[in-house]
Amino acid sequence: MDNLSGKVALVTGAGGMRGVGRATALELAREGADIVISDVKRAAADLPPQELKAGWRSLESVQAEVQALGRRCHVVWCDLSAAAQVPQLIEQAISHFGAIDILVNNARAIIGRDKVPVTELDEAVWRRFLDINLTAVFLATKFAGRAMIRRGQGGAIVNIGSENSKRAYPCTAAYTASKFAMIGLTQAAALDLAPHRITVNAVCPGMLDTDRMSYWEQDQARQQGVTQEEFRARVVADAAKAIPLGRIGESEDVARAVAFLAGGKSGFITGQAINVNGGTLFH
Numbered sequence: 480m481d482n483l484s485g486k487v488a489l490v491t492g493a494g495g496m497r498g499v500g501r502a503t504a505l506e507l508a509r510e511g512a513d514i515v516i517s518d519v520k521r522a523a524a525d526l527p528p529q530e531l532k533a534g535w536r537s538l539e540s541v542q543a544e545v546q547a548l549g550r551r552c553h554v555v556w557c558d559l560s561a562a563a564q565v566p567q568l569i570e571q572a573i574s575h576f577g578a579i580d581i582l583v584n585n586a587r588a589i590i591g592r593d594k595v596p597v598t599e600l601d602e603a604v605w606r607r608f609l610d611i612n613l614t615a616v617f618l619a620t621k622f623a624g625r626a627m628i629r630r631g632q633g634g635a636i637v638n639i640g641s642e643n644s645k646r647a648y649p650c651t652a653a654y655t656a657s658k659f660a661m662i663g664l665t666q667a668a669a670l671d672l673a674p675h676r677i678t679v680n681a682v683c684p685g686m687l688d689t690d691r692m693s694y695w696e697q698d699q700a701r702q703q704g705v706t707q708e709e710f711r712a713r714v715v716a717d718a719a720k721a722i723p724l725g726r727i728g729e730s731e732d733v734a735r736a737v738a739f740l741a742g743g744k745s746g747f748i749t750g751q752a753i754n755v756n757g758g759t760l761f762h
């Protein structure tokens with residue numbers, strides 16, 4: 480399929496071996512887009528054990544996969560917790576390919592330190608979640624949106640929300656607040672950018688089997704005397720039991736929804752927050 484032929488897509492948080500960012504970059508490339516992938520350089524202690532074992536090389540591995548699909552791929556390292564780096568990311572993407580047609584705000588703060596009751600939540604953790612999950616999304620929308628308006632050929636922005644964009648779970652105050660606010664930002668930006676034929680939507684996954692790093696899971700595994708992978712497998716198996724469609728979501732499930740919202744066939748859809756959750760939540 481060549482739905483996105485001639486388009487340029489920027490995907491943040493794209494370095495994970497089984498993450499939504501990588502799956503999205505590959506799906507958009509399969510649809511014909513050239514890709515800019517971005518992530519932060521992480522210390523080994525902040526990487527999931529599966530990536531360390533596999534010798535995964537983050538964005539460099541993903542770049543090779545995109546290129547193997549016959550598309551061009553540019554890598555930009557960027558720490559989204561540093562607000563000043565966000566306009567530089569957009570600028571570098573545009574100076575490399577000449578334009579951004581599609582922006583996918585996928586990155587999020589590494590989870591785990593936030594998994595405490597609100598009365599125990601550290602203010603620095605709260606701020607970090609808001610910085611990466613919300614302020615960086617606002618800034619990327621602002622600067623990519625400006626460039627799309629200047630170019631005058633429309634565009635698509637897709638924000639990766641969560642089931643936590645629509646309902647809270649215990650011990651998720653920072654994550655849930657950031658993901659709810661992302662939906663408000665999606666709706667407001669959709670209205671501001673609609674006159675320029677730029678759509679802004681969110682995709683809200685339920686729990687996914689992504690091997691993402693979680694400090695909480697690392698601590699729990701240590702306490703229970705099992706490996707992080709063993710603990711994770713239990714979490715995934717338990718979660719799957721509660722999902723009406725009978726399985727946990729995969730990054731590719733989300734990537735296909737993003738590709739739909741990024742393509743011309745969804746041009747009359749904007750300001751929406753679409754669930755990809757196997758039937759766990761309907762609004």
Ligand SMILES: NC(=O)c1ccc[n+]([C@@H]2O[C@H](COP(=O)([O-])OP(=O)(O)OC[C@H]3O[C@@H](n4cnc5c(N)ncnc54)[C@H](O)[C@@H]3O)[C@@H](O)[C@H]2O)c1
Nearest residue numbers: 492495498499519558559560585586587641686687689691
């Ligand atoms: N995994 C799930 O179960 C799940 C469920 C619902 C929603 N989501 C959402 O899907 C998206 C992707 O999830 P995932 O599990 O693939 O992600 P993840 O937890 O692996 O994180 C995504 C990426 O963000 C990057 N990142 C972290 N800090 C950063 C920083 N300071 N600057 C730049 N990049 C940074 C990470 O390096 C990683 O590659 C997220 O927005 C997440 O909230 C995931």
